[in-house]
Amino acid sequence: MRTSEIPIILDSPTGVEPPVDRPADRPAERPRSRGGMLLLAAGLILIGLNLRIGVASIGPVLGEIRDGLGLSTTAAGLLTTIPVFAFGAFAFLAPALTRRLGMHRLLGITMLVLAAGILLRLHPSLAGLFAGTVLVGAAIAVGNVLMPPAIKQDFSHRTGLMMGLYSTALFVGAAAASGLTVPLLPLVGGDWRAALAVWAAPAVLAAVVWIPQMRRSPGRLRSGAGVADAPAETGEPPFRAILGDPIAIAVTALMGLQSAVYYTSLTWVPTILQDAGIGAGTAGWLFAFSAFPGILASLVVPVLARRIRPAWLPVALAVALLAAATIGLAAAPAAAPILWMTLLGLGQGASISLSLAYIVLRSPDAHHTGHLSTMAQGFGYLIAGLAPIGFGALHALSGEWVLPLAVLGLLLVLQLGAGIVASRPGHIRARVAEPPAPTPGCAAQ
Known part of the structure; x- marks a missing residue:
């Protein structure tokens, strides 16, 4: 059997991965301090918190949106179904964007795009509402794809705990957006657009906390060329x-x-x-x-x-x-x-x-x-x-x-x-x- 035909990992029930050789021109990052790891974990949890807010906040004020814009039931329903299809369609852009920008930079960018999509809903037009919804769905789609490899890379020794915290953050974000959007209405003069726009703040906060990770250099990571943040290398197995x-x-x-x-x-x-x-x-x-x-x-x-x-x-x-x-x-x-x-x-x-x-x-x-x-x-x-x-x-x-x-x-x-x-x-x-x-x-x- 030729070298190129050898599977890169045996299907071992132990789940132990073989050592990965690091190219000589790609030195590893310095080990992170405890404070650095806590900041990294906090950033990941904040990003996870935002990956349902932009969608879950729509449902509670869907009646106000219908009345304000004169939408039919079918058109209003699109506001809840478009993001789910966007989660799937835009997910396939994540690998190419990761190769170009690096995983950690891309995660930060998704938070900025998410905030922009939420704020775009402030525009007093039907086009602004739907364009903002598509942008929100696209940003969440890329974030959805990136979070598991980010946790795998940075917390391989605590994957169970971090995946649990990530899943919990998804539920907490959705619950907060569902439960608090309507109570926000009296605070913003009853304007549903302003109530939705408030949820851009958590995305901006996540982007700010994530700034140190965006400064990381792709390809200089502990796991070498096999990590998701590294540029594409000859010999890496393709998605197909x-x-x-x-x-x-x-x-x-x-x-x-x-x-x-x-x-x-x-x-x-x-x-x-x-x-x-x-x-x-x-x-x-x-x-x-x-x-x-x-x-x-x-x-x-x-x-x-x-x-x-x-x-x-x-x-x-x-x-x-x-x-x-x-x-x-x-x-x-x-x-x-x-x-x-x-x-x-x-x-x-x-x-x-x-x-x-x-x-x-x-x-x-x-x-x-x-x-x-x-x-x-x-x-x-x-x-x-x-x-x-x-x-x-x-x-x-x-x-x-x-x-x-x-x-x-x-x-x-x-x-x-x-x-x-x-x-x-x-x-x-x-x-x-x-x-x-x-x-x-x-x-x-």
């Missing part, structure tokens, strides 16, 4: 090398299916509760309550997932919680709504944290984490964007919620299957690209 990998496909399916369930719930569960006789305000607060058990699950599950055996047990538990909530919503939504929302939140928190954790755990190094993150979140969110539309169409066709909730149950079965495969110890496999042929007459260096 993992597209047929069974583990990569399973991780992608898990990300897409759990996101489909989450965004379907985000869009329709408040309406299901209202149709059961619960007031609109109460239904909104009940769904917002589900974020709190979700925060707890997202913090704890990634740490436990590396220790619990059999490895598929956390996936099965997450699906069981979601299934119980789905059955409750189908059979008697008004009988015990707090219980259903607690089960829903626990299942969603566990599911998102596991899908993100497997992106890191199933990758041998940060370079492959970047590829797997692009694949899982790019294709995954494109799948997820279709689910709320299909769910609504089934409701319109049947006139009730049992049929669409039954189809949601089928998605949970598929999620369980994908999660079982993704949870198996091992790494994705990618082959190293062929090195260029030596120039005739040149001595080997």
